[in-house]
Every structure is written in structure tokens, then in C-alpha cells.
Amino acid sequence: MPLPGQLNPPYRVxxxxxxxxxxxxxxxAMAMPLVGHLDPAFLEIMNETQGMLRQALxxxxxxxxxxxxxxMAGMETCIVNLIEPGDKMVACVKxxxxxxxxxxxxxxxxxxxxxxxxxxxxxxxxxxxDVLTKVRPKVLAIVHAETSTGAWQPIEDLGKLCHEFDTLLxxxxxxxxxxxxxxxxxxxxxxxxxxxxxxxxxxxxLSPVSFSPRALEAxxxxxTKVQSWYFDVTLLSHYWDADRFYHHTAPITMIxxxxxxxxxxxxxxxxxxxxxxxxxxxxLKAALIALGLTYSAAEGHQLPQLNAVRIPAGVDDxxxxxxxxADFGIEVGGGLGDFKGKVWRIGLMGYNSRPxxxxxxxxxxxxxxxxxxxxxxxxxxxxxxxxxYGG
Amino acid sequence: MPLPGQLNPPYRVxxxxxxxxxxxxxxxAMAMPLVGHLDPAFLEIMNETQGMLRQALxxxxxxxxxxxxxxMAGMETCIVNLIEPGDKMVACVKxxxxxxxxxxxxxxxxxxxxxxxxxxxxxxxxxxxDVLTKVRPKVLAIVHAETSTGAWQPIEDLGKLCHEFDTLLxxxxxxxxxxxxxxxxxxxxxxxxxxxxxxxxxxxxLSPVSFSPRALEAxxxxxTKVQSWYFDVTLLSHYWDADRFYHHTAPITMIxxxxxxxxxxxxxxxxxxxxxxxxxxxxLKAALIALGLTYSAAEGHQLPQLNAVRIPAGVDDxxxxxxxxADFGIEVGGGLGDFKGKVWRIGLMGYNSRPxxxxxxxxxxxxxxxxxxxxxxxxxxxxxxxxxYGG
Numbered sequence: 037m038p039l040p041g042q043l044n045p046p047y048r049v050x051x052x053x054x055x056x057x058x059x060x061x062x063x064x065a066m067a068m069p070l071v072g073h074l075d076p077a078f079l080e081i082m083n084e085t086q087g088m089l090r091q092a093l094x095x096x097x098x099x100x101x102x103x104x105x106x107x108m109a110g111m112e113t114c115i116v117n118l119i120e121p122g123d124k125m126v127a128c129v130k131x132x133x134x135x136x137x138x139x140x141x142x143x144x145x146x147x148x149x150x151x152x153x154x155x156x157x158x159x160x161x162x163x164x165x166d167v168l169t170k171v172r173p174k175v176l177a178i179v180h181a182e183t184s185t186g187a188w189q190p191i192e193d194l195g196k197l198c199h200e201f202d203t204l205l206x207x208x209x210x211x212x213x214x215x216x217x218x219x220x221x222x223x224x225x226x227x228x229x230x231x232x233x234x235x236x237x238x239x240x241x242l243s244p245v246s247f248s249p250r251a252l253e254a255x256x257x258x259x260t261k262v263q264s265w266y267f268d269v270t271l272l273s274h275y276w277d278a279d280r281f282y283h284h285t286a287p288i289t290m291i292x293x294x295x296x297x298x299x300x301x302x303x304x305x306x307x308x309x310x311x312x313x314x315x316x317x318x319x320l321k322a323a324l325i326a327l328g329l330t331y332s333a334a335e336g337h338q339l340p341q342l343n344a345v346r347i348p349a350g351v352d353d354x355x356x357x358x359x360x361x362a363d364f365g366i367e368v369g370g371g372l373g374d375f376k377g378k379v380w381r382i383g384l385m386g387y388n389s390r391p392x393x394x395x396x397x398x399x400x401x402x403x404x405x406x407x408x409x410x411x412x413x414x415x416x417x418x419x420x421x422x423x424x425y426g427g
Numbered sequence: 428m429p430l431p432g433q434l435n436p437p438y439r440v441x442x443x444x445x446x447x448x449x450x451x452x453x454x455x456a457m458a459m460p461l462v463g464h465l466d467p468a469f470l471e472i473m474n475e476t477q478g479m480l481r482q483a484l485x486x487x488x489x490x491x492x493x494x495x496x497x498x499m500a501g502m503e504t505c506i507v508n509l510i511e512p513g514d515k516m517v518a519c520v521k522x523x524x525x526x527x528x529x530x531x532x533x534x535x536x537x538x539x540x541x542x543x544x545x546x547x548x549x550x551x552x553x554x555x556x557d558v559l560t561k562v563r564p565k566v567l568a569i570v571h572a573e574t575s576t577g578a579w580q581p582i583e584d585l586g587k588l589c590h591e592f593d594t595l596l597x598x599x600x601x602x603x604x605x606x607x608x609x610x611x612x613x614x615x616x617x618x619x620x621x622x623x624x625x626x627x628x629x630x631x632x633l634s635p636v637s638f639s640p641r642a643l644e645a646x647x648x649x650x651t652k653v654q655s656w657y658f659d660v661t662l663l664s665h666y667w668d669a670d671r672f673y674h675h676t677a678p679i680t681m682i683x684x685x686x687x688x689x690x691x692x693x694x695x696x697x698x699x700x701x702x703x704x705x706x707x708x709x710x711l712k713a714a715l716i717a718l719g720l721t722y723s724a725a726e727g728h729q730l731p732q733l734n735a736v737r738i739p740a741g742v743d744d745x746x747x748x749x750x751x752x753a754d755f756g757i758e759v760g761g762g763l764g765d766f767k768g769k770v771w772r773i774g775l776m777g778y779n780s781r782p783x784x785x786x787x788x789x790x791x792x793x794x795x796x797x798x799x800x801x802x803x804x805x806x807x808x809x810x811x812x813x814x815x816y817g818g
Contacts, residue, residue, distance in 0.1 A: 048466065289632070
């Protein structure tokens with residue numbers, strides 16, 4: 037078999053549900069040579085990264101670090117550490133990733149209660165209070181930004197509510213972190229996981245997690261060892277705290293990436309970053325509406341960083357996405373699970389939440405819809421976006 | 428808190444037990460922009476990577492792919508898939524990583540038998556036959572290149588032996604792959620895991636694994652689900668086979684790295700690569716002996732890529748390693764577990780198995796030993812190495 041040639045990935049603009057384009061400064065950081073994972077210089081890099089991660093998450097939690105694997109590993113890390121076989125847990129399911137939580141929790145032996153809402157909707161406080169009253173679970177898990185539906189779950193008051201029932205609040209912030217407000221301590225979140233390839237504009241490969249002192253206490257009270265050695269937070273904490281006790285070899289280059297992604301985030305300022313995501317979302321949304329498209333999530337609960345819109349009747353989902361990719365190098369996401377073939381998911385995350393990216397996807401999408409015979413007011417989309425940017 | 432400055436890792440030559448220096452072409456590949464993890468272009472990159480991985484491992488196993496996490500995750504993946512709670516397993520322990528296997532297996536619920544040898548030694552076929560006869564385990568696990576002792580375990584005849592007893596052979600090749608001969612199919616190895624940051628000269632972050640049809644059959648016959656969702660090979664196989672069914676977001680940039688690391692390995696040729704590791708080891712060894720140092724592993728079982736030598740009496744372990752790092756940017760490994768403070772581990776792995784690296788560490792080590800008051804014949808080490816290279 038002849039060897040494959042030099043790596044030569046095609047030009048892409050990644051506007052799906054993630055990964056999103058990597059910031060050039062992150063790629064630059066990743067080109068730096070390795071230092072050893074126990075080198076004093078690397079320990080300092082770990083400290084800096086953890087410090088910035090806490091700042092970016094608005095938390096003082098000492099136990100804040102990136103799991104050495106992708107976002108789904110962060111989900112599993114949180115669940116297998118908080119849950120012992122037989123522990124009661126509530127999973128709030130309103131999309132694909134809520135279902136995923138339920139599946140991973142079942143494997144961890146949780147006595148699971150699923151609280152469900154139709155895809156695209158969000159939960160309100162009363163529903164959550166009801167289930168807490170009835171079940172009194174050890175853990176309640178909910179997705180902040182549901183990647184499959186584009187729905188934005190309010191979570192600021194959930195921690196306080198959960199604590200009334202002595203329940204730990206676990207939040208999936210995979211698609212939220214770095215795009216929309218997230219304040220772990222003020223919102224009393226006990227455990228959270230995210231990823232590196234969305235709001236952080238790094239490649240996939242790390243999953244930032246954080247555990248509150250309350251969550252850590254629950255972990256320390258476990259009667260059984262965590263099933264997974266790789267994801268055991270009691271071991272990992274000694275690698276990521278002052279001991280720096282050898283556990284596994286940290287993915288050094290990915291830590292370089294995360295450090296740079298966090299620097300970019302904090303240089304910009306968190307509020308400025310959230311505002312930027314909102315502004316580009318407003319421009320995109322005005323334009324998509326001008327194209328006759330509608331959001332699958334309810335008004336007021338639409339994620340700025342992930343715009344899930346219904347595919348117009350008669351339009352060939354795959355043909356449009358193939359044309360976007362082939363003619364313009366643009367990737368947008370198709371639907372997942374219940375929404376397969378029904379929605380497109382347009383991500384504007386981190387580095388990619390920029391006016392030039394918005395104008396590009398609109399111009400390209402207009403052409404693709406026209407090719408499908410959709411009657412549109414030519415140029416109306418770009419004009420609508422420009423009105424938002426103009427004033 | 429002021430933000431940390433631009434990433435500026437110090438100059439290093441990584442001659443410990445791993446990570447080893449990343450090949451410049453791998454860093455170049457990692458600087459390429461992302462494509463989506465379900466992009467047709469990425470699926471092709473996955474195919475190419477798997478094809479080369481099979482070639483490099485001398486195997487036809489369809490189920491050959493990199494786990495999206497570090498080498499220790501590969502160990503856990505193999506164990507939690509092959510073992511159901513109550514299954515009999517033998518762990519061959521002759522160093523730190525054999526112990527690690529025992530620990531992970533216990534967490535997976537294995538009915539574990541530990542077969543032990545003193546650190547630095549290896550097992551012979553008779554011992555293995557005895558334990559197989561007595562225990563008749565489902566799985567026997569052994570470390571090919573024991574990173575903690577530098578001992579090289581012969582494994583070519585173990586698969587055949589295990590299969591006489593209907594036992595699956597699991598081999599830890601973390602420090603072996605890419606440095607010493609490894610032929611999965613000819614040696615009838617049923618499952619193996621490795622890492623990216625040693626013989627492959629990539630950053631840490633991936634763990635190549637491979638499962639024989641026999642191992643896959645055992646996995647398919649499981650009565651219980653694998654505890655871990657992230658490491659479940661039945662799910663992962665559909666992501667890495669022709670289905671490309673979404674499981675998690677592959678660490679795209681790390682796959683770029685692995686692809687380039689494998690290209691480098693196959694361009695060079697496996698036999699040429701193994702010969703290169705042997706030649707540089709011979710030069711290093713002749714020189715270390717000229718310096719009066721002795722190997723901790725027995726003659727005939729010393730790994731070319733990881734030279735574990737006893738620290739001479741009266742020499743300050745930490746002072747020497749600190750001077751190597753501070754004055755020359757050279758990292759060598761200290762001892763682990765039973766060998767803490769007793770050995771140095773000098774790695775010559777992948778890209779770093781080069782004459783200029785050998786000459787550098789020898790010249791530096793000579794100076795460090797002299798600073799410790801060790802009487803040495805100045806220049807003798809470099810001269811001994813040069814004699815090996817000269818003819």
C-alpha cells in the first residue's frame with residue numbers, strides 16, 4: 037500500500053455545532069516544542085491554566101482542571117465520581133445530550149429519574165422543584181446549552197433550588213462555556229464539564245471540569261471506589277493540586293492550546309465576549325428571518341452561539357449542506373436524533389463569532405436556497421445583518 | 428490577577444521515559460487548520476491513519492484505532508472491555524505498570540491473580556504456563572517494555588501459549604511501539620494499547636489500541652454493558668468502522684499528529700527503525716559502562732529505547748537531574764516506585780534515537796558526574812560511543 041501523502045486538509049469554515057475554527061494564536065502555541073509533564077516549567081503552565089480556568093468560570097473551586105480527553109469524557113468524569121451504584125439521580129432531558137447523560141448515569145449504576153421536555157423547549161423552576169420534591173436525588177443534571185436543539189436553559193437559580201433539597205447540581209456547559217454567561221459560584225453549580233473545541237476555539241481533546249467543595253465532600257464520602265481509574269477525581273486531584281502526583285501523562289500540547297484559548301478569552305473580557313456572541317447572533321438571526329427561516333427553540337431561549345433553524349419544506353437538507361461544503365468550504369450542522377433532517381445548526385462560537393463570518397454564511401446560504409428553488413428576496417439577508425451591525 | 432504572558436516553554440531535550448521530543452514534521456502537521464470530525468476529508472484521514480496503524484503493528488485487525496485520551500486510557504479501555512465483573516484475569520507484575528494493570532483490573536471487577544517477579548526481571552514461558560494451568564484465566568496481561576525498570580519482556584511466543592488455555596493475551600506496548608519489534612498477528616496478541624508520545628514522536632493525548640477477532644468475539648459475548656461509555660469498544664467500533672457513527676468528537680489535531688508520526692515510521696521502514704534504536708542504544712550503553720554505570724535490567728533484556736541504570740553510590744540523584752535540566756535543558760527520568768532514588772532512566776525514543784542526542788547526553792552526564800566527585804576517565808564515554816558509531 038503506498039503511503040498517504042502530506043497532510044493537506046481542505047479549506048473550511050466550521051459553522052456547525054463544533055468543532056469551531058481554532059484561533060491562529062492557539063495553533064501558534066501548539067507549535068511550541070514539548071516540555072516534560074513533570075518539568076517545573078510545565079507545572080507552572082498547569083498553575084497558570086488552572087488559574088485562568090477558574091477566572092473564566094467565575095469560581096474559586098480548587099478542584100478545577102481539564103480532563104485529558106474530550107467533552108464526553110468530562111460528562112463521564114462528573115457522573116462516575118458523583119454517583120455510586122444505587123444513588124438517586126435526575127437527568128433533565130430536552131434533547132440528545134440530556135439523553136446521553138441518562139445513558140452514562142445508567143451505566144454508572146444510578147437510580148435514574150428522567151425529567152423530560154419536548155426537544156427545543158427548556159425546563160422551568162416549578163418542574164424542577166416538583167421532581168426534587170418527589171425524588172430527592174443526590175444529583176440533578178441539566179444541559180445549559182443543548183447542542184441538539186439550540187435551546188438555552190436558564191440555570192442561574194437552579195443551584196439554590198437544588199441545595200434546598202440537599203441535591204448536587206451538575207451542569208453540562210459543553211456548548212455554553214466561552215459563549216454565554218456562566219458563573220459557577222454565584223449560581224451555586226456543584227459540578228460542570230465542558231470541552232475545548234467550541235467557545236474556547238481550541239482543537240477537541242480536553243474537557244475542563246470543576247467541582248464545588250460540596251461536590252468534593254460528597255466524593256470523599258463515597259463507600260466504593262470510582263469504577264474508572266482514568267477518571268477518578270480523587271486521584272486526578274493529586275495530579276492537579278500542589279502535590280502534582282504522577283497519574284497519567286498530561287496531553288501537554290493540548291494544555292498549551294487551552295492556556296492560549298483562556299488567555300484570549302480573558303484578554304477580551306468575559307462580558308465583552310458574551311456581548312460579541314449576542315451581537316453576531318442578532319445579525320445572523322435578523323438575516324435568517326429575512327430568508328424566511330424560523331428557529332426551533334422558543335423566542336427568548338435561543339442560543340447565540342448555536343442557531344438551530346427549521347429546514348424549509350421541500351428543501352433537500354443534504355444537498356444544501358453538500359453545496360455549502362463543496363462550493364464555499366462552509367460546514368453547518370445537520371439535525372441529530374429527533375431533529376435529524378429537520379434542522380440546520382449554525383454555530384458562531386468563540387473565534388468564529390465575527391461579522392465577516394456572518395456575512396459569508398448568509399451570502400452562501402442565500403445562493404444554496406436559490407439553487408433549491410426557494411423564493412427569496414435576493415440580498416435581503418445580508419442587508420438585514422448589516423442593519424444590525426450598522427446601528 | 429495579571430494574565431500570564433505568551434507561552435514560552437524553555438529549551439528541552441526529552442530523554443526521560445516519555446514524552447519524547449515531537450518530530451518537527453508532526454508539529455507542522457498540527458499547525459494545519461481543523462476540518463470537522465464528520466467531514467468527508469476527515470473520514471479519509473481516519474482511514475489513512477487506521478491503515479498505517481495496522482501496517483505499523485503488523486496486523487489485519489479491523490478494530491485498530493486510537494482511543495481519544497492518553498496511554499493510561501488505552502489500558503483502561505482494553506481491560507474494561509475484555510473483563511466483566513468476576514472474570515478471571517492474570518496480571519504479570521514486574522514493575523510499576525504491571526501493578527497499574529492490577530489496580531485497573533481490580534476496579535473493573537476482575538477475579539485477579541498477580542504473577543510477580545522482582546523489579547528489573549522478566550517472566551519466562553514456564554512461569555506463564557504454570558499460572559495458565561492453575562488459573563485458566565480469561566485474560567493474561569503483560570507489559571512488553573516495562574517503563575519503570577527498562578526490562579524487555581519477550582512476548583513472541585506468549586500468544587500461542589495463552590491460546591492453548593483459551594486465554595486472551597493483552598499486551599502493554601506503551602514504551603515498546605515504534606522502538607522494538609512488535610508483530611500483533613504473527614505473535615497472536617489479542618489486545619494491545621500504546622501511546623503517542625514515545626516511539627511515535629507525537630505529543631501525548633492518544634492511545635492506539637488493537638483487538639484481534641478473538642478478542643472482539645469475547646467482547647460481543649459479554650452479558651453486561653461495559654461500565655464506561657467513553658471507552659466502550661462496541662460503541663467506538665461504529666465510530667471507527669465504515670459506519671462512522673457519531674460517538675464523541677475525535678481530537679482532530681492529535682489525529683493529524685498521529686497520521687504524520689505513522690508516515691514517518693513507515694517511510695523509514697519498521698526494521699530500519701528498530702535497527703536504529705538498537706544502534707544508538709549500543710553506543711549509549713558502551714559509553715555508560717565506560718562511565719562505570721550498570722543497567723538495572725539483566726543482560727539480554729535491556730530495552731534499547733529506555734536505559735535504566737543504577738545511580739552510583741554517593742551520587743545525589745536530584746542534584747544531577749537538576750543540573751542536567753538547568754545547564755543543558757536535558758530531562759532524564761528518575762526512578763518510580765521501588766526504584767525511586769535508585770535509577771536514572773534515559774530514553775532514546777523515536778525522533779530522539781539519534782547519534783547527536785547520544786553524544787550530547789554523554790558529554791553532559793560526564794560533567795554532572797564529575798561535579799558530584801565521581802572519578803571518571805574524562806572523555807572516555809564519548810570515545811566509547813564514537814567507537815560504536817565508527818564501526
